[in-house]
Amino acid sequence: xxxxxxxxxxxxxxxxxxxxxxxxxxxxxxxxxxxxxxxxxxxxxxxxxxxxxxxxxxxxxxxxxxxxxxxxxxxxxxxxxxxxxxxxxxxxxxxxxxxxxxxxxxxxxxxxxxxxxxxxxxxxxxxxxxxxxxxxxxxxxxxxxxxxxxxxxxxxxxxxxxxxxxxxxxxxxxxxxxxxxxxxxxxxxxxxxxxxxxxxxxxxxxxxxxxxxxxxxxxxxxxxxxxxxxxxxxxxxxxxxxxxxxxxxxxxxxxxxxxxxxxxxxxxxxxxxxxxxxxxxxxxxxx
Ligand SMILES: NC(=O)c1ccc[n+]([C@@H]2O[C@H](COP(=O)([O-])OP(=O)(O)OC[C@H]3O[C@@H](n4cnc5c(N)ncnc54)[C@H](OP(=O)(O)O)[C@@H]3O)[C@@H](O)[C@H]2O)c1
Numbered sequence: 100x101x102x103x104x105x106x107x108x109x110x111x112x113x114x115x116x117x118x119x120x121x122x123x124x125x126x127x128x129x130x131x132x133x134x135x136x137x138x139x140x141x142x143x144x145x146x147x148x149x150x151x152x153x154x155x156x157x158x159x160x161x162x163x164x165x166x167x168x169x170x171x172x173x174x175x176x177x178x179x180x181x182x183x184x185x186x187x188x189x190x191x192x193x194x195x196x197x198x199x200x201x202x203x204x205x206x207x208x209x210x211x212x213x214x215x216x217x218x219x220x221x222x223x224x225x226x227x228x229x230x231x232x233x234x235x236x237x238x239x240x241x242x243x244x245x246x247x248x249x250x251x252x253x254x255x256x257x258x259x260x261x262x263x264x265x266x267x268x269x270x271x272x273x274x275x276x277x278x279x280x281x282x283x284x285x286x287x288x289x290x291x292x293x294x295x296x297x298x299x300x301x302x303x304x305x306x307x308x309x310x311x312x313x314x315x316x317x318x319x320x321x322x323x324x325x326x327x328x329x330x331x332x333x334x335x336x337x338x339x340x341x342x343x344x345x346x347x348x349x350x351x352x353x354x355x356x357x358x359x360x361x362x363x364x365x366x367x368x369x370x371x372x373x374x375x376x377x378x379x380x381x382x383x384x385x386x
Pocket of ligand 1: 131132133134135158159222253254275276300301302303304305306307308310327328342343344345346347350351353354
């Protein structure tokens with residue numbers, strides 16, 4: 100347990116031929132998501148504030164157009180590079196081939212200004228089904244070359260993960276998917292665990308859409324925290340890697356403080372909140 104209150108977790112890859120675990124690394128189980136943070140200061144300030152408040156995991160993506168500020172904030176933070184875990188993603192429109200995966204990994208490294216990415220994800224299942232095997236082979240090559248310390252996927256449904264058993268040499272270390280009290284996804288979580296991967300939960304506040312939910316407000320009052328803290332802690336308590344986004348320094352602090360919240364006695368009300376709510380896109384349902 101870190102002083103900021105979050106655990107770390109061991110992620111790794113199952114070799115499909117031998118069943119052995121490969122390339123295991125430790126990653127923090129809590130961090131900052133930086134989607135919708137603009138360059139021009141917003142992203143840099145938020146990442147710097149988060150690191151100074153104890154965050155050690157930053158989740159960006161090529162499609163967020165802020166890898167440059169994310170990398171600069173990490174380099175300028177005064178915290179040793181190896182203490183900060185950096186996640187970025189291969190854009191779905193870039194996920195077209197083996198070569199494209201390598202090319203875009205290199206350009207993410209250049210934009211971040213870092214020697215390696217701690218976890219590199221395919222942002223969503225490549226649209227061209229025939230390209231999926233080649234793209235994953237490219238991801239495996241990024242790992243082999245040391246450009247990434249671990250690789251994974253995002254927005255893969257159970258059928259996409261199952262298909263990977265036929266073409267992957269090693270299976271993903273994580274699948275990053277939308278997960279929160281209004282979309283609890285027990286079947287998908289089980290499918291992720293079944294391939295030896297970890298669940299990485301995005302949009303724990305359903306993109307902020309659900310912070311005013313009356314059940315959430317009731318829970319927060321009963322345990323003495325804010326509604327956002329109750330939702331974040333529910334996600335964290337599932338065992339998932341949890342990455343709320345905020346550009347606001349007060350909320351960045353509020354969100355990390357959620358790790359100290361005790362949600363004891365609230366299980367049945369959280370269970371009743373399930374409504375399969377999708378806050379944005381849902382590529383897990385794509386063919
Ligand atoms: N792989 C994918 O396809 C995917 C998709 C979506 C997200 N993600 C990742 O997951 C991260 C988090 O998800 P998200 O950005 O979609 O949504 P989120 O974390 O569920 O919610 C963020 C929204 O909630 C607000 N907020 C944050 N803390 C709050 C608090 N304590 N009280 C009230 N409102 C609060 C934020 O506004 P302020 O900034 O103004 O505080 C923002 O509008 C992303 O940043 C990204 O890294 C990945």
